[in-house]
Each structure stands twice: as structure tokens, then as C-alpha cells.
Amino acid sequence: MDRRHFLKTGFVGVGTMVLPGNSWALKYYPTPSEKKWAVLYGTWCGSSRDAAVWISEGMGGIANVFDVRENPDLKGFDHVIVGGSIRSGVTPDELREYLKKNAQWLKDKVRGLFAVCGNMRRPVGPEQTAAFIDDHLAKLCGVAGVPSKVFLGRITKSLMDPQTARTMEKMEDYDNLHRSECMTFGREVLDSVTRVSPAQPTAR
Ligand SMILES: Cc1cc2nc3c(=O)[nH]c(=O)nc-3n(C[C@H](O)[C@H](O)[C@H](O)COP(=O)(O)O)c2cc1C
Incomplete structure (x- = not known):
């Protein structure tokens, strides 16, 4: 086997060994920001x-986006928004397992919560917020009163x-599921944090 063919085969081999483990990873490249979201x-x-x-797009794309199945280490982030389907x-x-395991440090960083549900295709209201946010995600994260939103899904x-x-x-x-509603929520969460820290008006 000549050297070029050997190298090519080698790279293909390495690729197939490495890729399957990461096959669900969503590569998202956030816009640079002073604070890590x-x-x-x-x-x-x-x-x-x-x-x-x-x-994240509603926040100007500054938040990196993680599938919990990647078991991401988010300790280095300043602000975290948590959400899930129902x-x-x-x-x-x-x-749920991730939140239970990491609530100790995560609770100080959670700035927003969201859920995506079907609700029999009816509009969501306070009942869904109570069930999916207050009595579920907020409890798992050990937080109360952070901005939240229940979206209809698909x-x-x-x-x-x-x-x-x-x-x-x-x-x-x-x-x-509407992109505009998700973007509006992203902006709301971002505004809620920048309102709390007026000493750093450009920090986001
Ligand atoms: C098996 C199953 C169970 C569901 N249970 C509920 C439910 O209890 N309450 C609800 O409001 N929506 C329920 N839904 C609707 C989902 O929350 C909705 O379709 C959501 O967008 C699915 O998210 P996904 O794309 O991550 O699967 C259910 C959907 C499926 C397929």
C-alpha cells in the first residue's frame, strides 16, 4: 500500500471510530459574548x-445549545436556560436525572425555564405553567420565580x-411550535438578567 493510500484509509478508520459516539451532538457556534450563556x-x-x-437566536445567538444526552459540563457558564419536551x-x-445530579451548582445559574407540550393542541395557560414549570422543572432545578414559558410543540x-x-x-x-415565540422568550430572559445588573449594561 502506498503512503498516500495508507494515510487516507487511516483517516477514514479514525473517523468511523470517533464519530458514532458523538452522532447526536448539535454543533452550535454562539456569537461571542462577555457572559457565557x-x-x-x-x-x-x-x-x-x-x-x-x-x-438562543432571540438572544442574538450568544447562548450555546446542549442536548442533555451529551451530559455537558456547564459549570463554566454564567447563565443557563433549561427546558424540555413533555x-x-x-x-x-x-x-430529570441531569437536573437532580447537578442541582447543587446549577440552581445559582438558572435564568429561565421552558417546556414544550402538546396540550391536545389547545392554547396553554396557567395550568400548564403550574404543572410543567412550577411543579416540575423549577423543583428539579431548585429555583423559583425565574422567567418561564410553555410552548406548544409538534x-x-x-x-x-x-x-x-x-x-x-x-x-x-x-x-x-413558533420560532417567533421562542425568540421573544430568549429576549425576555436576556433582558431579565441585564435589568438586574445595571452596573454592566453591555454584559450579556
Ligand atoms: C407519547 C407522547 C406522550 C405525550 N404526553 C404529553 C402530555 O402528557 N402532555 C402534553 O401536553 N403533551 C404531551 N405530548 C405531546 C408532546 O409534548 C409534544 O408533541 C412535543 O412537541 C414533543 O416533543 P419532542 O419533539 O421532543 O418529542 C406527548 C406526546 C407523545 C408522543
């Missing part, structure tokens, strides 16, 4: 991932595992 999400079929990215009234196991049966898709057989796919 992160959005952490838990999702099944991606609605909370998209909400998280759009929340099935049977709760967020994914991985998110159903994409082709992205579900076959067993779950079968339970949804009678339901049509739908999409009620």
Missing part, C-alpha cells in the same frame, strides 16, 4: 432542540420509535 434541553423528536436554538406530564428521564410520527408511533396512530402530525 447555555441553553440545555431534553427532547425525544426535536421540538425542544429547535425551541432551544431559537431561544411526555406523560414530565420531561425526558435524561433531563408531532412527527416518522421520528418516533415504532411502539410510540403506534400509540399515536389516530393522531395526525402537527406543528404548533
